[in-house]
Amino acid sequence: MIPTPTSAPNLPLNQYLPGVSQLVYGCMGLGGGWNQNAVSDADHKQARTIIETNLNQGLNLFDHADIYTFGKAEQAFGQVLTEDSSLRSQMYVQSKCGIRFDDSQGPKRYDFSAQWIQQSVDGILGRLNTEYLDVLMLHRPDPLMELDELAKVLETLRASGKVKFFGVSNMNSHQMRYIQSALCAPLVCNQLEMSLNKLDWLEDGILVGHSDAHRVNFSSGTLEYCQMNGIQLQGWGCMAQGLFGEQGLHHDAPRIQHTSRYVAELAEHYNASAEAIVLAWLMRHPARIQPVVGTTNVNRIHACHQATKFTLTREQWYQLYQCARGVELP
Numbered sequence: 001m002i003p004t005p006t007s008a009p010n011l012p013l014n015q016y017l018p019g020v021s022q023l024v025y026g027c028m029g030l031g032g033g034w035n036q037n038a039v040s041d042a043d044h045k046q047a048r049t050i051i052e053t054n055l056n057q058g059l060n061l062f063d064h065a066d067i068y069t070f071g072k073a074e075q076a077f078g079q080v081l082t083e084d085s086s087l088r089s090q091m092y093v094q095s096k097c098g099i100r101f102d103d104s105q106g107p108k109r110y111d112f113s114a115q116w117i118q119q120s121v122d123g124i125l126g127r128l129n130t131e132y133l134d135v136l137m138l139h140r141p142d143p144l145m146e147l148d149e150l151a152k153v154l155e156t157l158r159a160s161g162k163v164k165f166f167g168v169s170n171m172n173s174h175q176m177r178y179i180q181s182a183l184c185a186p187l188v189c190n191q192l193e194m195s196l197n198k199l200d201w202l203e204d205g206i207l208v209g210h211s212d213a214h215r216v217n218f219s220s221g222t223l224e225y226c227q228m229n230g231i232q233l234q235g236w237g238c239m240a241q242g243l244f245g246e247q248g249l250h251h252d253a254p255r256i257q258h259t260s261r262y263v264a265e266l267a268e269h270y271n272a273s274a275e276a277i278v279l280a281w282l283m284r285h286p287a288r289i290q291p292v293v294g295t296t297n298v299n300r301i302h303a304c305h306q307a308t309k310f311t312l313t314r315e316q317w318y319q320l321y322q323c324a325r326g327v328e329l330p
Contacts, residue, residue: 031072172219194235255326
């Protein structure tokens with residue numbers, strides 16, 4: 001039984017994963033790094049500590065991808081589930097597939113062929129030591145995707161019980177609409193880079209008809225499509241690598257300094273961490289964005305969880321936005 005977090009968030013994903021947490025834990029840092037070393041006892045212990053820390057804080061959605069640390073992130077996580085199978089019933093697990101690294105057959109590429117997706121899912125389930133994924137996400141768009149072939153293999157995976165729901169990552173509204181046209185099951189989430197430093201997803205709407213609109217690198221309508229269709233937006237890169245913490249106070253760019261100072265001011269006001277303020281800004285948006293937190297530092301995990309304890313005011317949200325963009329709104 002998935003535990004309900006203390007604060008029950010009104011997230012689009014709740015209709016599919018009841019009681020899902022407001023934050024997602026991104027497991028890319030597990031498994032001992034991007035190398036060919038075997039998963040060590042220390043890697044296993046780290047994964048166990050991180051899983052327990054998050055569950056104790058009410059975070060119950062864990063995000064993987066088959067490529068993370070060359071599969072070792074899933075392997076380390078799966079070792080913990082092997083050691084204590086009761087943990088699986090306390091969490092939701094999602095993973096991604098579709099990216100292939102360069103090998104003897106070709107360069108780095110994307111692959112939504114039925115054979116590769118089936119093979120990938122079987123590998124994911126084996127490494128995670130689980131019989132099913134709550135969500136399977138297509139990692140990046142494959143230009144050679146055959147829609148009917150994709151739809152057929154996804155339906156096979158769903159019917160077999162290996163995957164409960166499907167989502168995408170790094171896709172625009174047109175790509176989602178096209179994929180959805182062939183699926184019986186709904187796409188339930190889309191993972192995009194979204195942060196106080198990566199603002200194109202906001203600027204796209206703000207700069208309509210403005211002379212600066214050409215500098216925005218975001219597909220118009222993606223945000224609204226997800227909101228209209230109950231698709232959960234998940235923000236990767238949401239901490240901007242700690243840019244608006246202590247390091248930002250000494251940054252060369254004035255906008256980073258100003259933003260970091262205001263983040264520190266709000267952190268004092270709410271008796272919270274700088275990490276919590278940065279995440280709370282993202283979560284304040286009406287799209288009910290789920291930040292994906294990927295730190296392996298336990299203290300920072302606790303700091304991030306503080307974001308669920310308060311809500312920024314409209315004025316504070318706009319002040320942070322203006323500081324981060326460096327100029328006032330048009």
